[in-house]
Amino acid sequence: MNRRTLFKAVAALTLASGIGMAQAQDVLRLGAAAPQTGPLAGGAAVTHWPAVRLWVSQTNAAGGLQVGDRRMTIELIEYDDQTNPQQAIQAAQRLATQDQVDFMVAPYSTGLNLAAAPIFAQLGYPMVTGTAVTNNQPELAAQFPNMFFVLGRTGVMAEDIANVLVGMRERGEVGSRVALVNVADAFGIEMAGISRGVLESNGFEIVYQTSYPLGTQDLAPVIDGAKSAGAEAFVAWSYPGDTFALTDQAIVQNYAPQAFFTAVATAFPAYGARFGAQIEGVLGMGGVNADDAAFQEFAAAHTALAGQGPDYWASAATYGALQILGQAITGAGTTDRAAVLAYLQDRSHEYQTVLGPVNFNENNDNERYWTVGQWQGGVFRGVAARGRDGAVPVQVFDGWQ
Amino acid sequence: MFILITGLLLGGTYALIALGLNLQYGVARIMNLANGEMLVAGGFAAFWLYTAGQVNPIAALLVIAPLAFAANWLIYQVMLVPLVKRAKSRGALEVDSILATFGMSFAFVGIMSWIFGGGYFNYAFLATPVDLFGSSYAQNRVVAFVLAVLIGGALWLWLSFTRAGLNLRAVSVNPRSAPLVGIDVRAASALAFALGGAVTATGGALVSMFFTLDASVGVLFTMKALIIVIMGGVGDIRGTIVAAVLLGIAETAVARLIDPGLTLAAAYLLFLLVLLFRPQGLFGKAQT
Numbered sequence: 001m002n003r004r005t006l007f008k009a010v011a012a013l014t015l016a017s018g019i020g021m022a023q024a025q026d027v028l029r030l031g032a033a034a035p036q037t038g039p040l041a042g043g044a045a046v047t048h049w050p051a052v053r054l055w056v057s058q059t060n061a062a063g064g065l066q067v068g069d070r071r072m073t074i075e076l077i078e079y080d081d082q083t084n085p086q087q088a089i090q091a092a093q094r095l096a097t098q099d100q101v102d103f104m105v106a107p108y109s110t111g112l113n114l115a116a117a118p119i120f121a122q123l124g125y126p127m128v129t130g131t132a133v134t135n136n137q138p139e140l141a142a143q144f145p146n147m148f149f150v151l152g153r154t155g156v157m158a159e160d161i162a163n164v165l166v167g168m169r170e171r172g173e174v175g176s177r178v179a180l181v182n183v184a185d186a187f188g189i190e191m192a193g194i195s196r197g198v199l200e201s202n203g204f205e206i207v208y209q210t211s212y213p214l215g216t217q218d219l220a221p222v223i224d225g226a227k228s229a230g231a232e233a234f235v236a237w238s239y240p241g242d243t244f245a246l247t248d249q250a251i252v253q254n255y256a257p258q259a260f261f262t263a264v265a266t267a268f269p270a271y272g273a274r275f276g277a278q279i280e281g282v283l284g285m286g287g288v289n290a291d292d293a294a295f296q297e298f299a300a301a302h303t304a305l306a307g308q309g310p311d312y313w314a315s316a317a318t319y320g321a322l323q324i325l326g327q328a329i330t331g332a333g334t335t336d337r338a339a340v341l342a343y344l345q346d347r348s349h350e351y352q353t354v355l356g357p358v359n360f361n362e363n364n365d366n367e368r369y370w371t372v373g374q375w376q377g378g379v380f381r382g383v384a385a386r387g388r389d390g391a392v393p394v395q396v397f398d399g400w401q
Numbered sequence: 402m403f404i405l406i407t408g409l410l411l412g413g414t415y416a417l418i419a420l421g422l423n424l425q426y427g428v429a430r431i432m433n434l435a436n437g438e439m440l441v442a443g444g445f446a447a448f449w450l451y452t453a454g455q456v457n458p459i460a461a462l463l464v465i466a467p468l469a470f471a472a473n474w475l476i477y478q479v480m481l482v483p484l485v486k487r488a489k490s491r492g493a494l495e496v497d498s499i500l501a502t503f504g505m506s507f508a509f510v511g512i513m514s515w516i517f518g519g520g521y522f523n524y525a526f527l528a529t530p531v532d533l534f535g536s537s538y539a540q541n542r543v544v545a546f547v548l549a550v551l552i553g554g555a556l557w558l559w560l561s562f563t564r565a566g567l568n569l570r571a572v573s574v575n576p577r578s579a580p581l582v583g584i585d586v587r588a589a590s591a592l593a594f595a596l597g598g599a600v601t602a603t604g605g606a607l608v609s610m611f612f613t614l615d616a617s618v619g620v621l622f623t624m625k626a627l628i629i630v631i632m633g634g635v636g637d638i639r640g641t642i643v644a645a646v647l648l649g650i651a652e653t654a655v656a657r658l659i660d661p662g663l664t665l666a667a668a669y670l671l672f673l674l675v676l677l678f679r680p681q682g683l684f685g686k687a688q689t
Contacts, residue, residue, distance in 0.1 A: 036519055037510050042615035045519035083617075184662050212661035215621055217612050218414075220407045220538075221656035240521055244613040252530045252539040265521070274523055308520070 028065060028072040028335060030056065031079070031095030032105035033116075038083025039215070040109050043240055046268055048108040048131065050306035051318040052076070054298075055326070057305060065326055068333040077101060085115030092116050096123045102335045103325060108318075110134055110187065117144045126341045128325050130318035133157065135190070141364040146341055148360055150324070151317045152369035152386070154187075157285060158194035158237075160371035160384045161261055164283065164394055165233055166202045173396045174258040179208040179231030181222055181246075183239050191237040191263070199235075207231050217245040223255050233259040240265035243284075244274060251278060256399035259283060267312040267373055267380050279375045281397035286313025287373025287382030289356075289390030298354045312373060312380035320353035327351045356388060403536045404654050410538060412649025413546030414608060416553055416642050418622050419629035421601030424556075427636025428573045428593030430494050431481055434502040436626050437619030438509035439598050443469060443605025444614045445513060448522045458526055458606050459544070465606050466599045473598025477591045480505065485590070491576070506619065514616040523613040541610035548607055552600060557638045569593050573636040628668065632675045634685025643683055647671065 032052055035044040056076045064071040077099050081088040088107050095101045106129035107116050113132035120127040121144040128148045134140065135155040140147055168174040178199055182188030188211060196206060208229035212222060219242060226234055234257045236246050243265040250260065265271055266284025288295050295316060302310040310316060324344075328351070329335065332343040343349065350359040358366050368387030373380045376395055383394045422436045433439075446465045450456040456464075484501060488494035527544060530537035560566035571579045572589045579586050608614075608622075629648060633640030648668055655667040675683065 037514060037617045039617060041514065041519035041617045042521040045514075045615075046521070049519075181661075210661050212656070213665045216661070216664065218411050218652070218656075219661075221404075221653055222661050224403060224407075224536075224657060225661075241613045241618075244521075244523055245611075248528060248539070248611065252528065253537045254530060268521070270521055270523070274525060276525075 026064070026070055026072050028067070028074050028103070028329075029077060029099065029101040030074050030103050030105065031077045031092075031099060031101035033079040033081045033088055033091030033095065034105070034108040034112070035083040036078075036080035038081075040083040040112070043265070044108040046270065046308070047311050047314045048318055049078075050302055050308065051130075051310065051315050052105055052322065054302055054305050055319050055322040058301065059326060066330045067335055072335070081107060081112060083109075083112070085112060088112045088116045089119045092119045092123070092125075096125065103329070103337070103340075105325075106130070106132070106321065113147075114140075117147050120144070121146050124337050124341070126325065126328070126337065126344055128321040128344070130321035131314050135194075137363040137365040141362075145345065145364070148321075148324070148344060148364045148366075150321045150355070150358060150366045150369070151314060152366070152371065154191060155194050156386060157371045158191045159198050160386075161235060161283065161285075162195050162198035162202065162204075164372050164384055165199065165204065165235075165259060168259060168394060168396075169204075173394075175232030176204050177207045177229070177231050178204050178233045178235060179226035179229060179257070180206050180235050181209065181226070182211045182237035183214055183216075183242055184211040185214050187239075188237040195235060195237075204233075212242070214239070215241065217241050219245045220249050220253070222246065223249040223253050226257075227253060227255040232257050233261075235259075235261045237263045238265075239263070240268070243271070247271075247275060247279065247282070251275070251400045254400065256397070258397060260397055261285075261372075266375075267314075269309045269311065272375065272378060272380065277378070278400045280377070280401055281395050282375045283383070283394075283397075284373050284375070284380065285371075286311075287370035287380065287385065287391075288312045288316055289370075289388065290379045290381045292356075292390060294354050294356070312382075313370065316354045317369075320351075320355045320358060323353045324351040324358060402534045404657050405650065406533055406536070406538060407657075408650030408653035409646060410542045410546050410649070411653055412646030413549035414542070415625060415629055415645035415649055416549045417545065417604030417607055418601075419626040419633070419641050419645055420549075420553060420556065420638065421597040421599070421604065422623075422626040423630045423633070423636065423638065423641045424569075424593050424597035424600065426630060428569050429477065429481075429590040429597070430485075430491060430576065431477075431498040431502065431590075431594060432495055433594075433597070434499060434623055435506040435509055435619075436502075436601055437621065437623035438506050438513070439469065439473070439601045439619075440605035440608065440622045441614050441616065441619045442509065442513060443602030444609030444612070445517055445522060445605075445616075446602070447606035447609045448524055448614070449517075451524050451526060458610055459548075462603055462606055466603050469602030470595045470599035474591055474595035476505075476598070477594040481594070482587070482591075485587070506623070510616055510619065517616060519616055521613050521615050522609070524609075526610050528611070539611060545607040545610065549604075552603065553638060553642045556600070560638060565592070570636075628672050630682075632672055632682060634682025637682070637684040640682055640684030644675075 035041040064073040079091040110132045182192035243262040261283040263285040267286045328343045332339045370382040370385045372384035374383045425433045447458040450461040484497040527541040531540045633644035652664040
C-alpha cells in the first residue's frame with residue numbers, strides 16, 4: 001500500500017466515523033444487566049437474554065423505534081450481574097453514569113429486580129419487569145413509582161394451582177390428600193404457605209409437607225415420602241434443577257399421583273425435551289396461550305434468532321415488558337425519562353404486546369396474566385389465567401407414559 | 402433399606418465428585434478450587450457427545466478421561482509449576498494455589514458459558530427404574546455408583562501396589578524427602594494433578610446422567626468435594642470413599658426420617674464432629 005492509498009483510506013475512515021457520529025444522535029442506548037454467570041444464569045439464558053436481544057433486533061430491523069419525528073435504532077449494552085444483587089446495583093449505576101444509556105432493561109428474577117429497584121428509582125429510570133413475581137406490588141409501587149409489573153402476583157398463582165385442584169376434585173379427578181414441598185428460600189416458603197392455606201380451607205388434607213435446601217438435586221427421599229404418605233396430588237414450589245430432579249425421581253419410583261405440579265422451569269422447552277411424552281398432563285407454573293398467533297410468531301422469531309424456543313411463560317413477559325417500554329417511549333415522543341415515566345404512570349394507556357393488551361392498575365400491576373399451565377400433546381398450554389382468554393381445560397394426569 | 406441404598410448411591414456420587422480433588426490436594430498440594438468447573442466440563446463433554454453424536458456417556462469416558470488428563474497436565478505445567486517453584490513452604494503453595502485456582506474457576510465458567518451458553522443441560526440416559534429389595538432406583542445412579550466403586554478401587558490398588566503409586570504416596574507423605582530417594586517430585590505431582598483432573602471429569606460425565614448442569618454450577622460441587630476430602634483425610638483414597646458414603650447415608654437418612662430441609666445441616670454437623678474429634682480426617686495421619 002503506497003502512501004497515497006493509505007491517506008485515502010485514513011480519510012475515508014475518518015469520514016465514515018464522522019458520519020457514524022452524526023448518526024449517533026439517532027441511536028437509543030439501552031442497558032441490560034442480568035445473570036450470565038451464577039446460579040440464575042441458566043434461567044436467564046432461556047428466558048431473559050434471547051427475549052431482550054430479539055426485541056432489539058426486531059425493532060432495529062423494522063427501522064428503529066419511532067421517537068417524535070425520528071426513528072432511533074437501538075444499541076444494546078449488556079452486563080453480567082453474576083446473579084449477585086450487589087453486582088446488579090453496580091451494573092445499573094455503571095450503565096447510567098458511564099455508558100449513559102437512555103433506558104434500562106429490568107434485571108432477571110424477583111430477587112435481582114427487588115435489589116435493583118432502589119437504584120433504578122434513584123437514577124430515574126423506568127423499570128418494567130417481566131420476571132418479577134411478588135405479592136407486594138402495592139408497597140413496592142408506593143415506594144418505587146417507576147417500577148411496573150407484567151408477570152403477575154405470587155399469591156394469585158399459589159391460589160390458582162389450589163383452585164385447579166379444587167376444580168379437579170369437584171369433577172372427581174383427584175382425591176383430597178396433597179403432598180406440598182418447596183425449595184427453602186423466600187419464593188418457595190411464601191408460595192407453599194399461600195397454597196397450604198387455600199388447600200386447607202377447601203378441605204384438602206396436607207399429608208406430607210417438607211422443604212429442601214436450595215440447589216438440592218438428590219430428591220429421592222422427598223418423592224419416597226410423598227409416595228409413602230399416599231398423596232394423591234403433588235405440589236412442588238421448585239426451581240429449575242429440582243424441578244427436573246423431582247420429575248425424574250417420580251418417574252423412577254413410578255410415583256404417579258392424580259395431579260403432579262412443579263413450579264419454575266416446568267414451562268421450559270428443555271423440560272419437554274428432557275422428558276418427551278412422559279410428562280403429558282404435568283402441571284406447572286405460568287403458561288401462555290400457545291394457540292395464539294402472536295405467541296406463535298414470537299416463538300418462531302425466537303427460535304430463528306436464539307436457536308431455541310421461548311419458554312411457555314416469562315419469555316413472552318420479558319419481551320412484552322420491552323414492547324411496553326418501547327411503546328411508552330414512542331407514545332411520549334421523547335427519550336426524556338421523566339416524560340416516559342409520566343406516560344407509563346398514566347393508567348389510561350394500554351399497550352399491545354405478545355401477551356395481549358396490557359395496562360397497569362394503581363399499583364403499577366398488570367392484572368391479566370397466566371397462572372397455571374399443563375403439558376398437553378408436547379406443548380405447555382395455559383389452563384388457568386386471570387383476565388386472559390384461551391385457557392384450555394385441565395386434563396387428568398394419567399401416570400408417566 | 403430404601404435409605405441405605407439411596408444413601409449408598411448418593412455416596413457413590415459424592416465419591417466421584419471428591420476423589421479427584423483428593424489426589425490433587427493430597428499429592429500435588431494444589432487445593433484446586435476449579436475442581437467443580439472441571440467436573441462440569443466433563444459433564445458438558447458427555448452431554449455434547451450424547452446429544453450430537455449419540456455416544457453413550459460410559460463409552461464417552463474413553464475420550465473424556467484422556468482429554469481431561471492431558472488438559473490438567475498442561476494446566477499444571479503452565480499455570481501451577483511457577484507457583485510450585487517460587488513457594489517457600491507448603492503453606493505458601495497452598496495459599497497461592499487457592500488464589501490461582503479460584504481465578505481459574507471464573508475463567509472456566511466464562512469459557513464454558515461462551516462455548517455452551519448459560520442454559521441448563523441434561524439428557525435422559527438410563528433414566529429408567531431398576532428394582533432392588535422392593536424399591537425403585539434410577540439405573541443411571543446405580544451405574545454411576547458401580548463405576549465409582551471401580552474407579553475408587555482401581556485407584557487404591559494402583560496407589561498401594563505399584564511403583565508409580567508408591568512414588569505418589571511418598572510425595573504425599575513427605576515432598577521434601579522424596580527426591581532423596583530418587584523420586585521426581587515435579588513429575589509425580591503433575592501426574593497426580595492430571596490423574597485427579599481426569600477422575601473429576603469422569604465423575605462429571607457420570608453425574609451429568611442424572612444432574613441438571615449449567616456453566617455456573619461448579620462451585621456447589623467444589624464445596625461438597627472440599628468437605629469430603631477434609632473429612633476423609635487428605636491423601637487417602639479410602640478416607641474419601643468412606644466419608645462420601647457416610648455423608649450420603651447421613652443426608653438421606655435425615656432427609657427421609659426427619660426433614661429434607663436439614664440435609665445441609667446434617668452434612669455440616671458431621672463435618673464439624675470430624676473436625677472436632679479427628680481434625681486430620683477419618684483416615685488422615687496426624688501432622689508431625
